[in-house]
Amino acid sequence: MSAEVVLGVKNLRKYYGQVKAVNGISFEVKRGECLAILGPNGAGKTTTVEILEGLRKPDAGEIYYFGKVVKRIDDSIKERIGVQLQSSAFLEHLTVKETLDFFGGLYSKRLPSKELIRLLSLEEKVNARVKGLSGGQLQRLAVAVALINDPEIVYLDEPTTGMDPQARRMLWSTVEDLKKRGKTVILTTHYMEEAEYLADRVLIIDHGKVIAEGTVEELIRSIGEQSIIEFSLAGIETISIENLKKLLPDIEALEEGRCMITTNKVEESLSQLFEKTKNTGIIIDDVIIRRPNLEDVFLKLTGRSLRD
Numbered sequence: 625m626s627a628e629v630v631l632g633v634k635n636l637r638k639y640y641g642q643v644k645a646v647n648g649i650s651f652e653v654k655r656g657e658c659l660a661i662l663g664p665n666g667a668g669k670t671t672t673v674e675i676l677e678g679l680r681k682p683d684a685g686e687i688y689y690f691g692k693v694v695k696r697i698d699d700s701i702k703e704r705i706g707v708q709l710q711s712s713a714f715l716e717h718l719t720v721k722e723t724l725d726f727f728g729g730l731y732s733k734r735l736p737s738k739e740l741i742r743l744l745s746l747e748e749k750v751n752a753r754v755k756g757l758s759g760g761q762l763q764r765l766a767v768a769v770a771l772i773n774d775p776e777i778v779y780l781d782e783p784t785t786g787m788d789p790q791a792r793r794m795l796w797s798t799v800e801d802l803k804k805r806g807k808t809v810i811l812t813t814h815y816m817e818e819a820e821y822l823a824d825r826v827l828i829i830d831h832g833k834v835i836a837e838g839t840v841e842e843l844i845r846s847i848g849e850q851s852i853i854e855f856s857l858a859g860i861e862t863i864s865i866e867n868l869k870k871l872l873p874d875i876e877a878l879e880e881g882r883c884m885i886t887t888n889k890v891e892e893s894l895s896q897l898f899e900k901t902k903n904t905g906i907i908i909d910d911v912i913i914r915r916p917n918l919e920d921v922f923l924k925l926t927g928r929s930l931r932d
């Protein structure tokens with residue numbers, strides 16, 4: 625039996641004047657699944673999830689929760705979902721434990737603060753005041769607050785923004801724990817590594833529309849079974865991509881002076897690369913051969929980088 629659909633949206637729209645923040649988004653999420661909504665800044669991720677959390681009103685579209693169409697995200701839904709709040713929603717003088725107890729008091733059903741403190745590795749900060757927490761600790765507290773009512777669906781909106789790599793890994797393992805407990809996780813992120821690591825399914829959005837959807841493997845396969853040769857250029861002061869393209873038509877510019885070539889014939893492309901740049905003063909350096917990732921999928925679909 626396939627898993628129950630716990631959330632669905634059909635043709636969701638939200639415009640701010642001329643800005644079509646959400647422009648006809650549809651998707652479904654099954655119980656126990658982690659869906660990552662991936663897209664660049666301004667793509668409409670936050671607007672989409674805030675509508676589903678009941679924080680903004682859509683202009684059009686249908687929302688289904690737990691098998692029923694809902695016109696308004698009322699308390700009966702809010703009891704069953706968890707929302708990671710922005711840290712500005714916390715009272716600075718409360719301690720970590722007091723904050724969890726405060727939010728716990730808003731629900732009829734709740735998890736013990738102690739359990740959440742352990743789950744989010746906040747033991748050392750139990751009695752620390754919110755105003756003294758680091759950015760990463762605040763983010764973890766925000767995730768703990770999202771779980772206080774033991775929700776069936778948890779919304780995490782860019783939960784690792786501003787975290788160092790170690791804190792990010794720690795949060796990823798918490799999300800994995802949540803999945804093991806059968807929670808449904810809806811994660812918005814502009815970190816493709818995060819989506820690749822955590823998501824069972826990824827929704828790529830751009831300009832308020834879904835431009836691709838599937839598992840990470842499906843999305844990567846959709847751009848062809850190719851390899852990517854990435855390299856840096858040295859040896860000459862400046863060289864324009866247009867001039868490079870005259871030598872190597874398949875070359876594409878990346879960030880920080882790096883370039884890439886997408887190919888099905890790695891050996892042939894590599895020897896061409898060295899052959900064509902021989903005696904030009906260009907030095908090819910720091911060569912990496914890798915399989916495509918979600919960033920490449922986005923680049924292929926939009927011609928832009930996720931980080932633009």
Ligand SMILES: Nc1ncnc2c1ncn2[C@@H]1O[C@H](COP(=O)(O)OP(=O)(O)OP(=O)(O)O)[C@@H](O)[C@H]1O
Nearest residue numbers: 640643645663664665666667668669670671672814
């Ligand atoms: N309250 C608002 N009033 C006017 N425009 C808004 C409002 N909220 C969002 N927008 C606009 O809607 C678009 C989508 O914004 P949204 O915050 O949903 O994107 P996002 O994908 O979450 O981006 P980010 O990763 O930067 O948070 C943007 O162009 C944004 O400027």
